[in-house]
Amino acid sequence: DSAVVRAAGGAAVRAAGYEGDAAEDGARAQSLLQTGSYDVVITDLQMPGVDGFGVLEGVKRRDPTGEVVVFTGTYADDSESIIRALRLGASDFLVKSACGPQQVVWSAERAVERRRQREQLTAAQERYRDLFDRIPIGVYRTTPDGRFIDANPAFTAILGYPDRATLLAAKVLDCFETPDDHRSWQERLEREGVSSGTVLRMRRFDGTLLWVEDSAHLVRGGGGDALYYEGALQDV
Numbered sequence: 752d753s754a755v756v757r758a759a760g761g762a763a764v765r766a767a768g769y770e771g772d773a774a775e776d777g778a779r780a781q782s783l784l785q786t787g788s789y790d791v792v793i794t795d796l797q798m799p800g801v802d803g804f805g806v807l808e809g810v811k812r813r814d815p816t817g818e819v820v821v822f823t824g825t826y827a828d829d830s831e832s833i834i835r836a837l838r839l840g841a842s843d844f845l846v847k848s849a850c851g852p853q854q855v856v857w858s859a860e861r862a863v864e865r866r867r868q869r870e871q872l873t874a875a876q877e878r879y880r881d882l883f884d885r886i887p888i889g890v891y892r893t894t895p896d897g898r899f900i901d902a903n904p905a906f907t908a909i910l911g912y913p914d915r916a917t918l919l920a921a922k923v924l925d926c927f928e929t930p931d932d933h934r935s936w937q938e939r940l941e942r943e944g945v946s947s948g949t950v951l952r953m954r955r956f957d958g959t960l961l962w963v964e965d966s967a968h969l970v971r972g973g974g975g976d977a978l979y980y981e982g983a984l985q986d987v
Contacts, residue, residue: 752775752776752795752797752798752799753795754775756795756847756852757773757775759851759852760773760793760822760852760855761773762852763851763852763853763855763856764856767856767860769856771789772787772789776798776799776800776801777794777798777799777800777801777802777803777805777806778800778801780792780794780801780806780809781801781805781806781809784806784809784810784813790818790859790863790866791818791819791820791842791859791862791863792806792810792817792818792819792820793819793820793822793855793859794806794807794819794820794821794822795821795822795823796821796823796825796832796836797823797825803821803823803836804835804836804839806819807819807821807836807839807840807841808839810840811839811840815840816866816869816870817840818842818859818862818863818865818866819840819841819842819862820841820842820843820845820855820858820859820862821836821841821843821844821845822845822847822850822855823844823845823846823847824846824847824848842858842861842862842865843858843861843862845858883903884903884904886903886905887905888905888983888984888985889902889903889905889906889907889908889909889910889963889983889984889985889986890902890903890905890906890981890982890983891903891906891981891982891983891984892979892980892981893923893979893980893981894979894980895937895941895977895979895980897922897923897924897933898922898923899918899919899921899923900919900979901919902915902918902919906918906984909961909963909984909985909986910926910953910954910955910956911955911956911957911959912956913956917956918956921956925954926953926954927951927952927953927954928951928952928953928954928960932951932952936949936951936965936967937980940967940968940969940980941969941977944968944969945967945968945969946965946966946967946968946982947966948964948965948966949964949965949966949967950962950963950964950965950987951963951964951965951984953984961986962986962987963984963985963986963987964984964985964987965982965983965984966982966983966984967980967981967982967983968980968981968982
């Protein structure tokens with residue numbers, strides 16, 4: 752709500768090579784957000800009508816991943832307001848007495864870069880999940896105590912389970928012909944860390960048996976403890 756601050760902020764935004772719109776209060780900001788698309792919003796907190804918290808909530812309702820940098824002086828020492836803003840999803844909380852317009856622009860740039868990194872990570876995860884779900888080889892991940900963490904549709908179909916949820920509720924031991932077979936498979940992974948082309952006799956959901964070829968490896972944590980086993984199998 753300060754014309755001086757808006758002018759200085761706009762000058763810093765343009766000097767950094769960006770475009771932006773200025774709003775004199777929260778209501779005007781909400782109007783701009785209804786009609787425009789913005790990479791980041793920079794908002795004061797104390798404003799007439801709709802305050803900065805209202806702007807922040809409006810941004811997050813429209814797009815939970817939207818980036819909002821809070822730039823305030825009134826609430827600089829109010830820990831409850833700082834916590835509230837961060838819980839509502841503010842990307843940063845800057846104080847006018849300690850930061851100038853250039854620092855605000857840098858904060859906005861960092862917020863946008865973090866969002867782009869998240870979007871790239873999400874896209875990579877979606878590509879991996881698409882491959883995981885479509886590959887015609889059964890892929891799985893299990894814990895050392897015998898629980899399923901994940902499995903793809905091919906794995907679920909090979910073992911004859913009606914759906915992934917039913918498989919994940921089962922015990923890994925239930926899928927081996929005998930407890931000794933399961934113990935030997937696990938001991939080999941613990942001892943060697945990897946197994947390749949191991950032929951196993953496994954049990955389907957309906958109790959019938961089948962031969963599979965399994966390749967798996969052990970994933971350890973930083974302390975050397977076994978975190979999980981992951982592998983792939985084919986019906987042979």
